[in-house]
Each structure stands twice: as C-alpha cells, then as structure tokens.
Amino acid sequence: MTDPQADRRGDSVPILSAEDISVSLGGTEILSDVSLTAERGSVVGLVGPNGAGKTTTLRTLRATLSPDSGTVRVAGDPIEGLSSKQVSRRVASTPQATTLSFEFTVRQTVEMGRTPHLGRFERADGDDxxxxxAAMERADVARFADRPVTSLSGGERQRVLLARALAQETPVLVLDEPTSSLDINHAVNTLELVAGLAREGKTAVAAIHDLNLAARYCDELVLLADGEVRAAGEPRAVLQSPTLKGAFDAETLVTDQPGADAPLVTALPDREPVDRTVHVVGTGRQAAAAVARLTAAGATASVGVVPAGDAAAERARELDCEAVTVPPFAAVDDGSRQRATDLARAADAVVLAGDVGDANQPVVAAADRVVAVDGADAPALGSRTTVATVDALPEAVAGLPVSPPETDRRVESREQQDR
Incomplete structure (x- = not known):
C-alpha cells in the first residue's frame, strides 16, 4: 500500500493549477489574471467577499466555464484538452445551490457519481x-438512502451532494460553499471529513465563507477580491488585518483560535480610532479581552504585572503589546512592579480587568484616571474610576480627558500641597 503523503512529497507536478485565468461575463470582467496551485493531499480555501469571483474560479477549475485567457491544468494536463468524461474522472464538484427538483432517492442521487466510470450501456456492478x-456513510446520509432527496432539508441535501462527489472517486474535489447550509456541528464534521480525505491523498479546493473555519481546516488560502488574488499562502500569512481591510473594507482583530494552531478573525464595528495610551491591570480572560478590544480600537495598550502564560500576557504577545510578567506562582519583584507602575503613570488611563491582585495596588495607585471593567475584582477608587463593559472600553477611554504632561502633574501636585 502506497503512502499518499510520500506520493505528495515526491510529485513535483501540482494536481491542480490555474495560471493567469481571466473571465468576462456579459461584458463585465469577473476574474483578472487569477493564479493558484493545489498540491496533492492539501486543502486550499478560496475566501473573499461576496462577488469576489470565488464561484467563477471554481467553475473554471472544473471545466464548466472556459476562461477567456489562461490555463487550468489537472495532473499536469490542460483541462481544455480533456473530454467531459475524462475531467469527471479527475475532478468532482459540489454546487453552492442545493435545489434538486427530481424525485430521486438519496441512493439514486449518489449513484449518479458513478456515471463517469460506466460505459454508455454499462450497468453498475458490485464495486460501484x-x-x-461508502460515500453515503462518510457523508452521514446513509440513513436517508431510500428517502426522496426533495424531502430533505437544505443542509441534508448539501451532504447528499458531497456524497455524490465522493462516490465519483476522483483525486480532486472542488467544493462551492460546502458548509453554507449546515449547522455548526455538521459544518465542522464536513470539514473534518475533507481534511481526512486530504490526509489520504485527495486534494480539495473549497470556497468557504467562514474565515475561521477556513483558517482551521485549510493548508493554504487564496484571498480574492474584485476578481483578483489579493493574497495567497498559509492562513496566518493571508488573514492579517491590513489585508482583510483591503479585501472586505472591514476592521478586524486577528488573534489565535483557542485549542487550534490557526488565526481567529473577529470583525469589528466601524468607530473612530482611540488615540490613547492604556495600561491594563488584571489577569485572566477579562483582562485579555480588554487588551484585545483596546488594541483593535487603535489604542496603545500594555499589561502587567501578570504571570507569564496568563491569558492576558498571551493576548498581549499576539498583539505585539508590552506585557510585564513574572514567572507563574512567583511573587512580584520590585523591578517588575516599578516597570508596570511607570507604564501606568505614563498612560492616559489604567483599565482594571479580571483579578487585579494585591501586588498590583501600587500600579493602580499610580494612575490618574481609571476605568474598571464591570465585574473586575478591583479596589474601590471613588470619583476617579469609570465603570464600563469590555465592549464599551474604547468609548469609556476616549471620553476621558487627556492626561497632562508629567511636569504639569508635578506642578499641580505642589500647588495642591501649598493650598
């Protein structure tokens, strides 16, 4: 038995590629010089806003649409030189629409996937x-085998169409929004199935609407916008806030997905940037959320003192913010406390979130203006404290008066003492 991964590594010819594909429909240019490569045993995700050209790209990859220029190759051969049956033995596909108007049973619908392997008058045999x-079992539709496909929900029909593609037994799968009609459980299971097929040596190219699912399950992403490739490569290289801003015209925060080695994209509402310096005091998820929300809003954030490895320290690391840390379970040393105190004193505001802790009281005391996240385990600070939710932190910080320079604060302090 051959090792699909070894075969993948040893084959220098991509199983599927497109080079400089351009397509115009009705006098409108849909794709402009689109190029992509799918290696054997990989999952390549097409992502991008609505109207970016993802479906048109997939149609050219499965030869249901001929490009105006450029070349699509499957296993090294130009797809335009292959017959329809030859293409169907190499590339199977699922459409985005799940409308099926005929009263076929699920089994009959999946059996259509065997058509490319049968002669004109040949009947299906035991292998078929x-x-x-096997295809119905893997797509979790075997229990519907004798039901009319028109009696199923949109998500169930989508899985039937995937089973039909699997029954085709091709080396390449081209999938147009394979999770769009599925609940989160079946969406995850479908992409787990696709990833498993890739580990067995198949190749999948899929248009995926959900950026976070795409980041988690795709080996590479191709970001399309306005019919052009804006970025291509591993998910972390593609899913970056400036790139997403250019493609989607949306503000995003990119961090890490919990429990997965993949980026997490969070869309943010349009707001005026918060041009303030903020020091976050506290630990845990609430402090991590505060750092993320403030950074996403345009503030310059720091955090500390926190234990190394704490959620707040890790989020600061992800977002390239300064974190003053000490080893886990260690006491706060004088140097770390002094650094955090300096950051708090220089900040326009100090935000208290999560568990502040007694060791951080000198840091809090150095603050002129404090915003406490609702629910934070923080000391009562009287009139100089504003309370806000994590989501409202940018507005709360932006609404504070700008701190005077350090020299002005010292003058104010002496004047108050003189009075």
Missing part, C-alpha cells in the same frame, strides 16, 4: 455499489 455505500 460499494463506492456508493
């Missing part, structure tokens, strides 16, 4: 029946 049964 086994392929159909």
């Amino acid at each position: 029946e086994d392929a159909v049964a």
